[in-house]
Amino acid sequence: MVTVDDYIARIEGTCGEEKDIVVVFKYDKKDEAVKKILERARAEKTIAGLIFELVFKNHSFRIYTSGKAIFRSLKSKEELKALLADLLL
């Protein structure tokens, strides 16, 4: 059974007052992950087709076609994984 962890290479809790969480998708799964997320989340803004400002279930985040995403205002990695499960599975 496919899980969220199959898509994720690293989750990086950032330092700074913002407490953002950066997700790095696995190299061989990044294109699939980006595609699924773009299909399911609402795009607010696109820059050069490389960076997308998205909203999903009242959470705003940004995804990069290089296979990274930055999530704001999430309380924990568990909340992040639950959100990613809805976006990816």
Added chain:
Amino acid sequence: MLDPHRIREDFPILKRKINGYPLIYFDNAATSQKPKQVIEAIKNYYENHNANVHRAVHTLSQEASQLYEDAHEEVAKFINAKGMDEIIFVRGTTEAINLVAYSWGCHSLKKNDEVVLTLMEHHSNIVPWEILSRRSGFKLKYADINDDGTLDYEALENTISDKTKIVCVSHVSNVTGVVNNVRRVAKLAHEHGALVLVDGAQSVPHMPVDVKDLDMDFLAFSGHKMLAPTGIGVLYGRHDLLHQMEPFQGGGEMIKDVSFDLHSRRITISWNDLPWKFEAGTPHVSGGIGLSEATRYLAKLGMENVKKHEYMLAEYAVKRMQECTKVTIYGPKVVSAKCGIIPFGVDGLGSHDVALFLDNYGIMVRSGFHCAQPLHRILELKSSARASFYIYNTREEIDRFIEVLKETEQI
């Protein structure tokens, strides 16, 4: 002046592409890249000379010991210390400061004593003293900084008193790039009979540092920020101070004699000579050799040339960043007060957003607190992005950086 295009030929990693773009490495304040000369020196050590040092009479051990001792001498020469007995190899700046805190501080700092720090210190020059203060009861006092991030020397002078036993100060701020006048700080400290410990993590790799000329008692710095591998760093200490200090860690190498009295069943220990008294256990021999090669590489370029090159890059970058309407540069705008470290923000974007945006185009910058949370609090910053330059960076890379930075204005 340096020729960065020639220098780049020595750095294999700079040929990499990231996300299809040529790598632009502007995170040198975090760690530097390594030239093939350093990589080769380490490879040569493991392929031809690897053995434990100071433990055996066989050929390989003698060769390894000689290389390791020569590395201490090379570093001593690089910072103009008297000799290798003033050079202790440690893991990095953090361990060097901890060594002073524990070996000197544990025995010298009493309840009514004071230790003076500045508010621009890296956590590695705050936390060891906070831990020890809680244990020993001495008072920690923090000297203020000005609104532009420069050190307030008047405040520092008022903070130092006859109760002060040591003043701990960064030579260069890892956040703002501000260069402190450590000779002035040493004079203030010494007038009150206090010692001075300088965090040289951001200065020794980037400018000439002469421990005698600057009248330093202790100087801590890391190899990995100056072309050497990770896991190797240096504590310089004045010979008389190191001689008086108790060892930091116990074990092999740091002892001269461990004698067991059969009658009393007690052990008597005598310490090894300097610097080995402070290097317990098998040391990081290949790291020391790598550091030695790195100092040779930098010395050949000339540290005054290194400083001038980075100053030129910083001046150019600050000028060009002012073309970006949404970009704010933090800290002093006058480049002469600082070196090649530029903290900045982009309106409406968090520092990690900025770093990820740049990363998408192959440009590596740091984001966050940079292990200096108190300074961010004082400067009222939630976090910052930071571009930091070194010998292999070019004006063309800055042009590309500005081009991409301007794209953030679309966000």
